[in-house]
Amino acid sequence: ETPLLIGRGLHKSFGSTPALRGADVAVAAGEVLAVMGPSGAGKSTLLHCLAGLIRPDAGDVVFEGRLVNRMPDRERSRLRRSVFGYVFQFGQLVPELRVLENIALPLLLAGKGRRTAFEAAGQWLPRLGLVDVGDRLAGEVSGGQGQRAAIARALIAKPRVVFADEPTGSLDTVAGDEVMELLVTAAKTEGAGVVVVTHESRVAAYADRQITVRDGRIVQPARAA
Ligand code: ADP
Numbered sequence: 001e002t003p004l005l006i007g008r009g010l011h012k013s014f015g016s017t018p019a020l021r022g023a024d025v026a027v028a029a030g031e032v033l034a035v036m037g038p039s040g041a042g043k044s045t046l047l048h049c050l051a052g053l054i055r056p057d058a059g060d061v062v063f064e065g066r067l068v069n070r071m072p073d074r075e076r077s078r079l080r081r082s083v084f085g086y087v088f089q090f091g092q093l094v095p096e097l098r099v100l101e102n103i104a105l106p107l108l109l110a111g112k113g114r115r116t117a118f119e120a121a122g123q124w125l126p127r128l129g130l131v132d133v134g135d136r137l138a139g140e141v142s143g144g145q146g147q148r149a150a151i152a153r154a155l156i157a158k159p160r161v162v163f164a165d166e167p168t169g170s171l172d173t174v175a176g177d178e179v180m181e182l183l184v185t186a187a188k189t190e191g192a193g194v195v196v197v198t199h200e201s202r203v204a205a206y207a208d209r210q211i212t213v214r215d216g217r218i219v220q221p222a223r224a225a
């Protein structure tokens with residue numbers, strides 16, 4: 001079976017600092033991949049290259065047979081909006097918007113009507129334990145609530161690949177577990193590929209497979225238990 005997303009021979013430097021030095025990685029549909037490794041190893045840079053947020057200096061990123069790194073900017077940003085979902089350490093909700101509006105945002109940006117978008121967003125609230133805070137401003141809810149809303153926002157448009165950079169980094173273990181369970185569910189029920197950067201083995205244990213990045217390369221592609 002052809003992987004959903006492939007990074008091949010990825011190199012990326014920032015000035016004279018090499019961040020990636022020939023990284024190879026592949027993610028299958030329905031697979032949760034954990035990317036581990038020490039601080040500064042190149043994990044975030046790898047994620048940003050795979051996600052089409054930055055271009056590698058050399059190497060290819062292939063999504064469904066298409067070279068993401070060779071796409072014109074407009075096509076690449078269309079891909080980012082339509083088939084990729086993102087979660088960062090701090091949810092990056094729009095604090096001035098209500099929780100429900102934040103979750104609905106990708107559908108509104110995709111041109112769906114307000115009624116459709118808010119109905120779809122509303123269906124996420126009970127699954128996330130957010131029924132009571134849907135109408136609150138995102139800037140006023142707890143970190144765990146905000147991060148669950150950020151996960152819903154990343155998943156609402158049914159992305160083919162979800163990229164999560166330390167998605168549990170700002171959370172306690174209970175909230176972190178809830179976030180990982182949502183990502184695993186997206187992989188198992190929607191067939192999304194999920195790439196999670198983490199330095200916590202508790203978080204990585206949710207993955208189907210773990211890889212370790214060190215000095216810009218993949219070392220020790222160990223199987224998860
Ligand atoms: P990790 O996510 O594993 O902590 P990063 O991918 O963030 O590692 O960083 C890898 C290396 O690249 C580090 O030396 C880091 O300082 C450097 N780096 C990452 N992003 C930038 C940037 N935007 N500008 C300059 N250097 C960067």
Ligand code: ADP
Nearest residue numbers: 040043044045048053054086088089092165166
């Ligand atoms: P980390 O702290 O996880 O290593 P950084 O904040 O250093 O990540 O970001 C590394 C690179 O990724 C920088 O060039 C930064 O501009 C870019 N970046 C970080 N967050 C985003 C984002 N949400 N969207 C686009 N680019 C981002």
